[in-house]
Amino acid sequence: xxxxxxxxQIVQGNRFDxxxxxxxxxxxxxxxxxxxxxxxxxxxSLPLRDPGQIPFFPVEFFKRERIFAGEPEGFFLSSGTGGDxxxxxxxxxxxxxxxxxxxxxxxxxxxxxxxxIPPVSLAPSSSLAWMIGAFExxxxxxxxxxxxxxxxxxxxxxxxRELPPGGTLFATSLQLLRLAEGGGExxxxxxxxxxxxxxxxxxxxxxxxxxxxxxxxxxxxxCLSSEYGMAELFSQFYSVGExxxxxxxxxxxxxxxxxxxxxxxxxxxxxxxxxxxLVPDRVVRKGSLFDVRGRVTREARGCGYVFK
Amino acid sequence: MSLxxxxxxxxxxxxxxxxxxxxxxxxDLDLLRELFGDWRGKLFPTEERECPFxxxxxxxxxxxxxxxxQMAPLLxxxxxxxxxxxxxxxxxxxIPRFLGLWRDSRMEVLLSDRxxxxxxxxxxxxxxxxxxxxxxxxxxxxxxxxxxxGPRFSLALLPEPDEDQLLGLFKxxxxxxxxGCLCPRFLFTGDPPKLPLSRLWEEACRRRPPQKGYxxxxxxxxxxxxxxxxxxxxxxxxxxxxxxxxIPSLFPPRTLFLxxxxxxxxxxxxxxxxxxxxxxIVTPQGExxxxxxxETSASLFSPPGGAQHPPSGWLFEKGVTLENFxxxxxxx
Numbered sequence: 001x002x003x004x005x006x007x008x009q010i011v012q013g014n015r016f017d018x019x020x021x022x023x024x025x026x027x028x029x030x031x032x033x034x035x036x037x038x039x040x041x042x043x044x045s046l047p048l049r050d051p052g053q054i055p056f057f058p059v060e061f062f063k064r065e066r067i068f069a070g071e072p073e074g075f076f077l078s079s080g081t082g083g084d085x086x087x088x089x090x091x092x093x094x095x096x097x098x099x100x101x102x103x104x105x106x107x108x109x110x111x112x113x114x115x116x117i118p119p120v121s122l123a124p125s126s127s128l129a130w131m132i133g134a135f136e137x138x139x140x141x142x143x144x145x146x147x148x149x150x151x152x153x154x155x156x157x158x159x160x161r162e163l164p165p166g167g168t169l170f171a172t173s174l175q176l177l178r179l180a181e182g183g184g185e186x187x188x189x190x191x192x193x194x195x196x197x198x199x200x201x202x203x204x205x206x207x208x209x210x211x212x213x214x215x216x217x218x219x220x221x222x223c224l225s226s227e228y229g230m231a232e233l234f235s236q237f238y239s240v241g242e243x244x245x246x247x248x249x250x251x252x253x254x255x256x257x258x259x260x261x262x263x264x265x266x267x268x269x270x271x272x273x274x275x276x277x278l279v280p281d282r283v284v285r286k287g288s289l290f291d292v293r294g295r296v297t298r299e300a301r302g303c304g305y306v307f308k
Numbered sequence: 309m310s311l312x313x314x315x316x317x318x319x320x321x322x323x324x325x326x327x328x329x330x331x332x333x334x335x336d337l338d339l340l341r342e343l344f345g346d347w348r349g350k351l352f353p354t355e356e357r358e359c360p361f362x363x364x365x366x367x368x369x370x371x372x373x374x375x376x377x378q379m380a381p382l383l384x385x386x387x388x389x390x391x392x393x394x395x396x397x398x399x400x401x402x403i404p405r406f407l408g409l410w411r412d413s414r415m416e417v418l419l420s421d422r423x424x425x426x427x428x429x430x431x432x433x434x435x436x437x438x439x440x441x442x443x444x445x446x447x448x449x450x451x452x453x454x455x456x457x458g459p460r461f462s463l464a465l466l467p468e469p470d471e472d473q474l475l476g477l478f479k480x481x482x483x484x485x486x487x488g489c490l491c492p493r494f495l496f497t498g499d500p501p502k503l504p505l506s507r508l509w510e511e512a513c514r515r516r517p518p519q520k521g522y523x524x525x526x527x528x529x530x531x532x533x534x535x536x537x538x539x540x541x542x543x544x545x546x547x548x549x550x551x552x553x554x555i556p557s558l559f560p561p562r563t564l565f566l567x568x569x570x571x572x573x574x575x576x577x578x579x580x581x582x583x584x585x586x587x588x589i590v591t592p593q594g595e596x597x598x599x600x601x602x603e604t605s606a607s608l609f610s611p612p613g614g615a616q617h618p619p620s621g622w623l624f625e626k627g628v629t630l631e632n633f634x635x636x637x638x639x640x
Contacts, residue, residue, distance in 0.1 A: 262525050
């Protein structure tokens, strides 16, 4: 079965399997009408002969279309506000692939884990909360907060009290910023912080250095890493490569040319949605490592009218 | 100083500025030269007027360098007014250069971010704002009398365009990489697939290449989205030309949307509430259109190739003239 081979690729694969990728793409082209239509528009038809023919589908359409190969059992919502949120549909098999991918890509399983991201029981539409839940079931996670919103004073106090030296703390970018702005006394604890992105609600785009700078003032001995993920992707990337670059894997390789380009990822864990995704993030790629330089979506400028 | 003398000095500065335009600017230089050359012949001294306001703050939009020059007759007509221009980063290379040549002590430049501008607004007794809808609350909350020119877009209604008309229109579209309100974003026409679109669009894009700051990745992503949203695609590598049946979700730079519709009533239906944000309309001879003129906010009709060339006295919106410019808008 295709599911079993994809699961095996995620759990054990040590190199990208182009034949399996073609099979997955064809499976999706046959089952997701919008993907098939997109392929036709870019001049691709079945059968696919090599991975270079796989059409990379813009994630934009996850905001307004039900993209799923079959009947979904639920969906995750992307962060953000209003009607501009993506829906990532799943069934129990896609959750199994998601879990396998999350467990395999997490680089610090030996460290005691703590989370400011709420438990999935309190945030059921958050794929991030679901991922932390997967870690909880395997390694155990202590939750220090029940909401995505935080009270900086209370949360900092809990971190002081409960986090041991060498512990790992998950926090969204916005939570880290709120903590840093909270004006608490610096916490002199050797620890690791994994920021998971998500600052759209602030209406401002933060560079990673800016965020790390703010967090380092509050946590001067912390080692900071970033997790790159999104509701539309069931695999994640961690900034554990040389120079803080994100590392891709044989089960979520990047496509496209080396150097600057759009993020083109083939995520095997997305078997039941779409694996080949085009994301409007500017990346600089070198082999399996890449850096993210922000969204290419232009802010409103000039006197031009913005259509809604 | 008399009005004629002031006008003379303005023209000297204008000519020096035009001749000194160089490659360091973030804009298409050929386009700037063309526009400045054209406007030189249209500028004329107007009569002097009295203004009840003496310190006017003008918040200029980004990426639309012609706004200040379009205001020239206004600046010259009111000798008792000091104008302070708040510039965005794109204009910081251009406007100060011109004002330096003009050497009119009534013209000042303010370089600050939005938050600081908020504090500074207190020092002025009339505010003029161009640009995004986010600006209007700021103007309103300042408690000062103001005039706000909100975000706008333009369109073309050319039922059966010939090649010259299409090339002229494409030139209008590509000016300033489609960032100004005078750039047509939609062409309403009969049957797009019957037009020689690919060849002419490619030629227009070659003649008017992208400006500094153009992002090919934004174009690439948008094209992938619009390919699926649209019904036809005649894009080239740095310009998008798509046929649409409804308003698209993305408006990348250097992109025109074709709509197979020529009935004005249905054009209005297509536009929906956006009809109240139309700036200019391109028609075959630049002739006005009774229904579209009445039912949209369009303040300018022009022929293909003329959309970026408003007449000298045109002040951005229907009914706004040199005489009533400083009549404050009602707070909405």
